[in-house]
Amino acid sequence: MAFSERKMPGICSVFLLVVLFAHSCHGFYLPGSYMHTYSTSDTIVAKVNSLTSIETELPFSYYSLPYCEPLGGIKKSAENLGELLMGDQIDNSPYRFKMNVNESLYVCTTSPLNEHEVKLLKQRTRDLYQVNMILDNLPVMRIAKQNGVSIQWTGFPVGFTPPNSNDDYIINHLKFKVLVHEYEGSGVQIIGTGEEGMGVISEADKKKASGYEIVGFEVTPCSVKYDPEVMTKLHMYDSISPVNCPLELDKSQIIRERERISFTYEVEFVKSDIRWPSRWDTYLKMEGARVHWFSILNSLMVITFLAGIVFVIFLRTVRRDLTRYEELDKEAQAQMNEELSGWKLVVGDVFREPDCAKLLCVMIGDGVQITGMAAVTIVFAAFGFMSPASRGMLLTGMIILYLFLGIAAGYAAVRLWRTLKGTSEGWRSISWSVACFFPGIVFVILTVLNFILWGSKSTGAIPISLYFVLLSLWFCISVPLTLVGGFLGTRAEAIQYPVRTNQIPREIPARKYPSWLLVLGAGTLPFGTLFIELFFILSSIWLGRFYYVFGFLLIVLLLLIIVCAEVSVVLTYMHLCVEDWRWWWKAFFASGSVALYVFLYSINYLVFDLQSLSGPVSAILYLGYSMIMAIAIMLSTGTIGFITSFYFVHYLFSSVKID
Numbered sequence: 001m002a003f004s005e006r007k008m009p010g011i012c013s014v015f016l017l018v019v020l021f022a023h024s025c026h027g028f029y030l031p032g033s034y035m036h037t038y039s040t041s042d043t044i045v046a047k048v049n050s051l052t053s054i055e056t057e058l059p060f061s062y063y064s065l066p067y068c069e070p071l072g073g074i075k076k077s078a079e080n081l082g083e084l085l086m087g088d089q090i091d092n093s094p095y096r097f098k099m100n101v102n103e104s105l106y107v108c109t110t111s112p113l114n115e116h117e118v119k120l121l122k123q124r125t126r127d128l129y130q131v132n133m134i135l136d137n138l139p140v141m142r143i144a145k146q147n148g149v150s151i152q153w154t155g156f157p158v159g160f161t162p163p164n165s166n167d168d169y170i171i172n173h174l175k176f177k178v179l180v181h182e183y184e185g186s187g188v189q190i191i192g193t194g195e196e197g198m199g200v201i202s203e204a205d206k207k208k209a210s211g212y213e214i215v216g217f218e219v220t221p222c223s224v225k226y227d228p229e230v231m232t233k234l235h236m237y238d239s240i241s242p243v244n245c246p247l248e249l250d251k252s253q254i255i256r257e258r259e260r261i262s263f264t265y266e267v268e269f270v271k272s273d274i275r276w277p278s279r280w281d282t283y284l285k286m287e288g289a290r291v292h293w294f295s296i297l298n299s300l301m302v303i304t305f306l307a308g309i310v311f312v313i314f315l316r317t318v319r320r321d322l323t324r325y326e327e328l329d330k331e332a333q334a335q336m337n338e339e340l341s342g343w344k345l346v347v348g349d350v351f352r353e354p355d356c357a358k359l360l361c362v363m364i365g366d367g368v369q370i371t372g373m374a375a376v377t378i379v380f381a382a383f384g385f386m387s388p389a390s391r392g393m394l395l396t397g398m399i400i401l402y403l404f405l406g407i408a409a410g411y412a413a414v415r416l417w418r419t420l421k422g423t424s425e426g427w428r429s430i431s432w433s434v435a436c437f438f439p440g441i442v443f444v445i446l447t448v449l450n451f452i453l454w455g456s457k458s459t460g461a462i463p464i465s466l467y468f469v470l471l472s473l474w475f476c477i478s479v480p481l482t483l484v485g486g487f488l489g490t491r492a493e494a495i496q497y498p499v500r501t502n503q504i505p506r507e508i509p510a511r512k513y514p515s516w517l518l519v520l521g522a523g524t525l526p527f528g529t530l531f532i533e534l535f536f537i538l539s540s541i542w543l544g545r546f547y548y549v550f551g552f553l554l555i556v557l558l559l560l561i562i563v564c565a566e567v568s569v570v571l572t573y574m575h576l577c578v579e580d581w582r583w584w585w586k587a588f589f590a591s592g593s594v595a596l597y598v599f600l601y602s603i604n605y606l607v608f609d610l611q612s613l614s615g616p617v618s619a620i621l622y623l624g625y626s627m628i629m630a631i632a633i634m635l636s637t638g639t640i641g642f643i644t645s646f647y648f649v650h651y652l653f654s655s656v657k658i659d
Helices: 009-020 081-086 115-126 203-209 289-327 330-339 357-382 393-404 406-421 427-456 464-491 515-522 524-542 550-577 584-592 594-608 616-654
Strands: 025-029 043-048 091-098 103-109 133-135 141-146 149-154 173-183 199-202 211-222 262-271
Touching: 081 393, 081 464, 091 103, 091 133, 091 173, 091 262, 133 211, 289 524, 289 550, 357 393, 357 406, 357 427, 357 550, 357 584, 357 616, 393 406, 393 464, 406 427, 406 464, 427 464, 427 616, 515 524, 515 550, 515 584, 524 550, 524 594, 524 616, 550 584, 550 616, 584 594, 584 616, 594 616
Parallel strands: 141 211, 173 262
Antiparallel strands: 025 199, 043 091, 043 133, 103 262, 141 149, 173 211
8 A cells, every 4th residue: 555655653753743843834734644735737646456355355456357557557656564464556557637627538448358358357246356446545435325325335346247147247437526625725723633644734835735635536337338449449548428327238348258348437526625634534434433332331341340359359358368367476377277278378389380381481472572562553543643544554563563572572581481490591592482482373374374375366465575574574673672682581680489489289179170161261251342342353354444443442452451450360369269379371361261252253253244255265364364363362361361460479478478
């Protein structure tokens, strides 16, 4: 996805401070790409993105179909890392407009369609592929009325298949409507949200900025049968008579061998009261706000319930037990210990090193990295720095944040390792494992999916050159920073246990049911906080909808962190009360088990909400990406629960006097 200026959020923030103190400045847009103003008759060229379909989820290049090519040849737009990973391929197109000039123009006539081209056009039509055009960074929008209700989509179909028919018809005539707003260059201060970057209009630029700004881009697609003998006598951009979209199929352009298809378009410029900072409002119109608020209120009820349990644990049980325990003399304590059961009896085992300690440290390190990345990204997105207008910036920002947060991952993992082992020996191995564990899993899954995409010749396949770029970023930034973080972890003071660990482990009493059932069941509470927002996120990814309610997402993230912490503390305390001192992994999975429910919900979404998804290739892609998402959620939520439980247990036993 292309835009005129790309700036990192940090640079934007510094630049904003300069703007605020600049006396000559009378208006600014935060955030927003530089506003383009056009004079009458200025040439504007539309761009085309990859063809997409909600049925296959496999993007293909626009020029993989027999469409007209621009006079100067196909030129690819510069794309950022996020766009490449998302499968975007933005090219120039032969569709060009002149500001405020309404016209009907001829583009080209194809050579007779061969068998391969007919097969491809029919397949793309029946798979509901959409053509995605962009004008001045605005996606083209198609508006239709069904049962008196206006429904809008981005893009327009490659073609259509009439009901109960084996024939397919191609869209070859486009009626564009470009909404423009006349900009006078006044010094009115305007603050708008919705686009990436920042534009400044100063007094010196008033005259230069005067003109028309594009605030809307709509299309009505038609299928029109032309006489190829007449059309081939025309040249590109010759004027033609305006066309009414035919309703009869015999006047529409059928897709079949030896047919020659003529492409035409007409454009109408309409003045609009929409201001430039508000031009994305139509695309980002939030539906279902009540559902979001219901989700948040539901989460608040869960949090209040769990907070009540934690409050009872601290004030009634823990404080009462500690007070009674400390008031007794030593002989009475010894006698009481013989009679007591519960968490106080595991005082000599509660900090015993867990099984697979190295793996736990590695997963905690990666969890810190993923949580930090998600939190910072959502905060920036909530303030408007990463919007759909800046295509690919959300994913690019997440990757950059993940790389640089390697230092936090290495520090957290090595410091926990020092706490468990009492020594820094082996910290390099821990740091390397942290740097390679989660990225390695993602790399393996993406490689398998990439071979599938290469086999399908989809633009969603990651190019070999991008593989080398990603590997270079991984080994040149993430790995060194993780090692630096690990080194800092060796220099940090190790967390001292408040009690000594016995040499012989205490026997854990037999239980009527496996403790892991309780741990797995605990994941339903964080999932209850998450699942409604998860539906909107999955819809934005797989159904091509814009997701821009990052304010709600930020609230849900905060609620999720609180629920994960509370669930893990309650489960840890329950296990200690039944003299089960093996709490380390259970604290991690008490909140981390939400990932299991997220993955199961993803399968449910595939079966019931993505019924249009066709073919095993599309299902494998969906499940592969869902697996990556579930693993990331497990590491993040598990880390939140573990760290909270660790400090809870540390606080609990630091209050007990031990001889």
